[in-house]
Amino acid sequence: MPIQTIPELFQAAVRDYPRPDCFSYRDESGNYRDVSSEEALRRVRALRLGLRSLGLKPGEKVALLAENRLEWAITDLGVLCAGGITVPIYPTLLTETIGYILNDCQPAAIFVSTAEQAAKIGSLRGQMPFLREVITFDPTSEQDTLTFAKLLQIGQNLADQNPPSPAEECDRVDPHSPCSIIYTSGTTGNPKGVVLSHWNFVSNVQTTRKLIDFFYPDDRCLSFLPLSHVLERMAGFYTTLSSGVGIAFAARMDSVPVDIMDVKPTLMVSVPRLYEKIYAKVLSTAMASGGLRKNIFFWARGLGIQAAEMRAAGREPSGWFAFKLKIADALVFKKLRAKLGGRIRFMVSGGAPLNSRINKFFHGAGMTILEGYGLTETSPVLTCNHFGAIRFGSVGKAIPGTEIRIAEDGEILARGPQVMLGYFNNEEATAEVLDADGWFSTGDIGHLDDDGYLFITDRKKDLIVTAGGKNIAPQPIENAFATDKFVAQAVVIGDRRPYLTAILVPDMENLREYAKGQGLTVEDDEQLVADPTIRNLFQGIVDRRNQDLPGFTQIKKFNLLPREFTLDGGELTPTMKVKRFAITRKYTDIIDAMYPDARELD
Numbered sequence: 001m002p003i004q005t006i007p008e009l010f011q012a013a014v015r016d017y018p019r020p021d022c023f024s025y026r027d028e029s030g031n032y033r034d035v036s037s038e039e040a041l042r043r044v045r046a047l048r049l050g051l052r053s054l055g056l057k058p059g060e061k062v063a064l065l066a067e068n069r070l071e072w073a074i075t076d077l078g079v080l081c082a083g084g085i086t087v088p089i090y091p092t093l094l095t096e097t098i099g100y101i102l103n104d105c106q107p108a109a110i111f112v113s114t115a116e117q118a119a120k121i122g123s124l125r126g127q128m129p130f131l132r133e134v135i136t137f138d139p140t141s142e143q144d145t146l147t148f149a150k151l152l153q154i155g156q157n158l159a160d161q162n163p164p165s166p167a168e169e170c171d172r173v174d175p176h177s178p179c180s181i182i183y184t185s186g187t188t189g190n191p192k193g194v195v196l197s198h199w200n201f202v203s204n205v206q207t208t209r210k211l212i213d214f215f216y217p218d219d220r221c222l223s224f225l226p227l228s229h230v231l232e233r234m235a236g237f238y239t240t241l242s243s244g245v246g247i248a249f250a251a252r253m254d255s256v257p258v259d260i261m262d263v264k265p266t267l268m269v270s271v272p273r274l275y276e277k278i279y280a281k282v283l284s285t286a287m288a289s290g291g292l293r294k295n296i297f298f299w300a301r302g303l304g305i306q307a308a309e310m311r312a313a314g315r316e317p318s319g320w321f322a323f324k325l326k327i328a329d330a331l332v333f334k335k336l337r338a339k340l341g342g343r344i345r346f347m348v349s350g351g352a353p354l355n356s357r358i359n360k361f362f363h364g365a366g367m368t369i370l371e372g373y374g375l376t377e378t379s380p381v382l383t384c385n386h387f388g389a390i391r392f393g394s395v396g397k398a399i400p401g402t403e404i405r406i407a408e409d410g411e412i413l414a415r416g417p418q419v420m421l422g423y424f425n426n427e428e429a430t431a432e433v434l435d436a437d438g439w440f441s442t443g444d445i446g447h448l449d450d451d452g453y454l455f456i457t458d459r460k461k462d463l464i465v466t467a468g469g470k471n472i473a474p475q476p477i478e479n480a481f482a483t484d485k486f487v488a489q490a491v492v493i494g495d496r497r498p499y500l501t502a503i504l505v506p507d508m509e510n511l512r513e514y515a516k517g518q519g520l521t522v523e524d525d526e527q528l529v530a531d532p533t534i535r536n537l538f539q540g541i542v543d544r545r546n547q548d549l550p551g552f553t554q555i556k557k558f559n560l561l562p563r564e565f566t567l568d569g570g571e572l573t574p575t576m577k578v579k580r581f582a583i584t585r586k587y588t589d590i591i592d593a594m595y596p597d598a599r600e601l602d
Helices: 006-016 037-053 070-081 095-105 115-127 148-161 198-212 230-242 253-263 272-289 291-312 319-339 356-364 427-433 474-482 508-517 525-530 532-546 580-586 588-592
Strands: 023-026 032-035 061-065 085-089 109-112 133-136 178-183 193-197 220-223 246-249 267-270 346-349 368-374 381-384 403-406 411-415 440-448 454-459 487-493 500-506 555-560
Touching: 006 037, 006 070, 006 198, 006 230, 023 070, 032 037, 037 070, 037 148, 061 070, 061 095, 061 115, 070 085, 070 246, 085 095, 095 115, 095 178, 095 193, 109 115, 115 133, 133 148, 178 198, 178 230, 193 198, 198 230, 198 381, 220 230, 220 253, 230 246, 230 267, 230 346, 267 272, 272 291, 272 346, 272 356, 272 508, 291 319, 291 356, 356 368, 403 440, 427 440, 454 474, 474 487, 474 500, 474 532, 487 580, 500 508, 500 532, 500 588, 508 525, 508 532, 525 532, 532 555, 580 588
Parallel strands: 023 246, 061 085, 061 109, 085 178, 109 133, 220 246, 220 267, 267 346, 346 368, 500 555
Antiparallel strands: 023 032, 178 193, 368 381, 403 411, 411 440, 440 454, 487 500
């Protein structure tokens, strides 16, 4: 029977790729502990039966408010095997946003990870008569809750009393019925619930697996991008699981560097920010080393980028160039790979555009990054670069079974089996983006080259229209700034303004080192970014970037912030995308100061 649902995908993975380390997690002693495929199946079976004992019916919704951990995976699979619909919620969201999501979808139960998350639900529960059960992964003092361990034990007792046959392991579900409702993080307004079917996910998994086709029995993936994010859910969980890849969960986001060394993954899934940070750190270390080491690094980087471009063009380095590349690998690239565990073969990047120079650098260093494109509404992959078909700067070609076309205004339209069923409880919003013929309006601007590779320019809503009527895409400019070791984040401003300006957030660690070398003495970061020497440093950075830009896209003025944009500050989405509207509203005074003689047009 063809695999068409997530429960079928899970059962096939356990049957076809049994492994002793199907999942791995850090235990209380700080060591990684493995969970076999057989044990994972036992826990999923127990959870399914436990949920049934609580009265969960097929088609009911179950919310999941937790960080990446083993229990997240078991819960998701157990709910789906019980015929339920999972509603993942980012644990970083504010309580009021969580309340909005729960009131919108009205789940019968919710799983929460920590006492902190349980307290959020405890403060909301009195307003939610539909919420029958709260199950906690960790112990909590909240009243009227059930522990995850207790629920598993209830289910296991039922399984022991009446062992299910293989055919009864999971409920039969319609492949085109809802599998999950994923609420988009959104840069403005309330989140919308994207309804994805089992077939939306499974078709995407099967197609991308065939394209990449580069999985080995000893492969391991480190899971750290939130599982609430559709990219990690599909690529870092369902695809890796169905390919026989072991999945190790990072203890925390800030523990990823340590987890990488312990897990030694062969593949990872991330958003561009991770690769930007790694590149910036390597660049900073090379600059600080000075002398011969610095020169060797830049020599190796140049060779690596050239080699990446050659391979993308279908030519393998040979002769004297190949010999130099081996030396560069021994002196530079091998050390970089060692810092990422030493076994990385390839990585996946999505969620936002990746700077092509950074991509080439990793490719040349022997760690290929496969950049793709998609949205929550498309499960998510629409296009991707894959082995033998990589074009730097692009997000690849449409995957098989998917159609891509460009509308007259430059918007990317897509159609395929991965396109969502619609927005939950929001027919009007669904009609705005999904037409009767199945074409989905992505909201992104881009173009296709003659070979069918897709290039993303910007978000349609993010396009800047200056007071002079010029249409400018800010992301390429912001991405160019992100390659500088002194710049952590950049936001270009200029909508309805006479010229472009920028809010720049320095990489404070590198900036403090620079200040120390310059003999600067300042009390705090706020004074540091206001120092004339630092202003001159960033003016030079802006001037260098402007040299590569047409006049109307050049940055005329800038301001520095002494701290990074954060989730808690309301400036970033859970997937680390800048909330442009929130930033322009929050930093109105700073922005207005860069336009002293200008008035906004009505």
